[in-house]
Amino acid sequence: MxxxxxxxxxxxxxxxxxxxxxxxxxxxxxxxxxxxxxxxxxxxxxxxxxxxxxxxxxxxxxxxxxxxxxxxxxMKIDVKTWMKYIVVILFGAFSFQIMLDLVSGYMAYSLYKIVSDIAITLVWLILLSVVFKYIAANKLSKKKEIAILALVSAFPVLLYVIVLFTDPYITSPVIEIDTIGMITLGILTSFFIIAISLWAKTWILVIVMAFLILPEYLLSTTGLEESTQLMVGASITYGGILLYMLLSIWMAGKHASE
Known part of the structure; x- marks a missing residue:
């Protein structure tokens, strides 16, 4: 310390x-x-x-x-720990999708969307790493930092929207889950999120879950068009997660100096 x-x-x-x-x-x-x-x-x-x-x-x-x-x-890269982080994030991403679909009451996943979601998540993580290193190593004004972070937030949203709108036009195998399967997945996913949170001693998954589920649920009650709900919801989700990550890093630095 x-x-x-x-x-x-x-x-x-x-x-x-x-x-x-x-x-x-x-x-x-x-x-x-x-x-x-x-x-x-x-x-x-x-x-x-x-x-x-x-x-x-x-x-x-x-x-x-x-x-x-x-x-x-x-310094050596902590491959083992970061591989764990990546696996947890990927499983977490699918867990969130499962919980979102539980709220909607329908589960069906095309192979195209599954692969795309994994790719978007990995690209976003790499992009975050590059951007954080750039910001840390260069003296930037607050306006430039905000602009860069805004672009980082918008990038996965754009990819997500593209996948969402192209999914119906791409021919690929579809996995459809019935009611019993949905309930089972819901229970297993809940246990997974709680277990990971306790293991990692952090509630980041729960917080991210809230950013993923609440915007969609609340926006569904507004009467906005579905496309608008998706874009606004995705913006709130990724922006909120990014803000939480920045606050976590700032608080870690503050605690480390105490």
Missing amino acids: VNTVYSTTLSKESQTFLENLRLYLFSSGKQSDEIESIIDELTDHLHEAEKAGKPISKVVGHSPREYMESLSNE
Whole structure:
């Protein structure tokens, strides 16, 4: 954990750099404990440098981006942990779709849609990683950050809408589930979400579930056209999830400095 005394006495520039470094390394797939160990050690170096009246560049060089890249290249990617995350996210994505369809009372999935949903999720995760690293390594204005994050949120929505509207025109096998199957899947999915939440010690799946189900359910009572409901609902869903991820990273950094 980052030394509390040091972190509170560091300059704003140093604190911002540490926060950006944490985001960069996390987005690069590095191990959390190793990240915090490096942040802790770097905090000590920055504190000593500032105490001696030296600028931050004496510790990290004149290019924070190059320093982050160099540090990241020296660290191993936590493949095992991130593979678990990816599997959980993919299963979670299907779990959410199942719960959404339970609300609608009908379950039928084409192979085209299943494969497309997996691809969209993976592409979105990769895109998030790239964007977070870019934001962390570059000094951007808040307007630019918001614009970039807005585009990231819109990208999967666009793909989702394309798949949704092209699905009826693509010939592929369809899996249709009856009432008993729906109830069974609903129970199993609920247990899965609860089990994963307890295992991970986080309620992110429950929160994401809320962002996926509630917008669609609430919008269904508004009388808006179905296409409008889908686009608005998808925007709220992905935007809300992205906001939650950013808040989680910010809170993690705040707690780490305490």
